[in-house]
Amino acid sequence: MQRFALIGAGFIGSVHARNLAENPDVDFALVYDVDQERAQTLAQTHGARAAQDLDEVFNPEHIDAVFIASSTNTHAENLRRAADAGIAALVEKPIDMDLAQARETVDYVERSGIRAMVNFNRRFDRDHAQLKHLVDAGELGPLSLLQLTSRGPALPPLEYLKVSGGQMRDQTVHFFDLARWIFGADPEEVFVAGSALTDPRVAEIGDVDTSAATLVFGTGALAQIDSVRHTGYGYDERIEALGADGMAESGRMRSGNVTLFHGAQSRTDGLHANWFERVQPTYAASLGGFVDALERGVDVPVSLRDGLKAQAIAEAATTSLSSGRSERINYGF
CATH class of the missing domain: 3.40.50.720 (NAD(P)-binding Rossmann-like Domain)
Known part of the structure; x- marks a missing residue:
């Protein structure tokens, strides 16, 4: 215990x-x-x-x-x-x-x-972890393209956004971590384009609510991440990995799995209403991974260095948003 x-x-x-x-x-x-x-x-x-x-x-x-x-x-x-x-x-x-x-x-x-661990809990999502397993097992062949989606249903309060560090550091950083984890490598460059489309006040505080980031890896492989702060259809998170031999998808997760067929039409359950409903199980799984490492005396699943690397990508991405150029990622170690 x-x-x-x-x-x-x-x-x-x-x-x-x-x-x-x-x-x-x-x-x-x-x-x-x-x-x-x-x-x-x-x-x-x-x-x-x-x-x-x-x-x-x-x-x-x-x-x-x-x-x-x-x-x-x-x-x-x-x-x-x-x-x-x-x-x-x-x-x-x-x-x-x-x-x-x-x-x-x-x-x-x-x-x-x-032993110290950063709580990047999305690594413990059941479907994301299965996709990672398929990549590691060579089922897809060498990866060429990874596409990740992070779309939230509602813009957070402006007061929160003012102190959040910006979309790259607050929201997209989770997916920077997922990208390097799935690839098993660190990207070398990042380019980001972004806009404030939901509320003009987001631009006034120097942030964006809609962005597309491209990570370039040493092999030339790419990861693309689209991040949106506001949708009209619920919380949407998914990953698609494309390799030389196949493709794997950790798809968007619906709130239920029942489809009603009525006449010439059908109706299915929509997506989760918010991000927490979608990712809630990953918090317990992340804690479980940490406790297991302590019990067995082994390395933690997500090191502080992993946290630093995701943060370094987010810093370069934030710079790219301002500069309009592709930026080299300075990991500093």
Whole structure:
């Protein structure tokens, strides 16, 4: 049993709290949040205890691992505290909004020797993982083109977008990670075109809500990612991999699988209403992968270096949006 503490009792913290409480290999011990009342409520819901301060959280006598789901600006500091305490850490992306600071944090954590993982949960989607397995097994032959779609049903609040870091860092970064994971290689260049089509205020804050990114790999193979903040038909996420010998698709997921045939017409279930409905199972699966690595004493499924690489792609992509040119990706290590 891994004794866990959770930092952060907001929306995503509440998702992780439920998964921690339901995982049979986890002893869900503590919840900490700067809002003590919120921490207390979440802890009581799941049979844990609210920590009074972070000293309780980072106490290796009572805690084996920490799940960092606090505000983005605290991720790096909490990772460093976990490293100092010798406690394993699972952290939401990004490690830090500043890539240079994120690199320094990763170096610091790696020197400590703790196991630390970035929560790129979409790698744990059942269908995406099966597509990855087919690629690795050589079923498609050498990959030539990967197409990924990320289309959300509703534009997030403008106040959120102002602090999100932009579409490349906030939304598309998950698919940059999926692309390099599926290819098993790091892209060398990225070109992005984007527009603000849903709300002109998005452009006023220097962001886009509709974009197409092209990643170029060393072999000449390509990955294309279209990202949209607003659709009129639900949440749409899918991947198509094309190789010399075949094609595999992790298709869009409907909210149900019943089709009504009536006369000359048919009616099927539509897509999930929002992103969370679509990806919710991946959070428990990601936690399970991390806990399994701790139990077996092996490397975590998604390293901090994986997180850095996806972030480096997002930085180059953000630059490309402004420059209008293809940009080399500087991984910095």
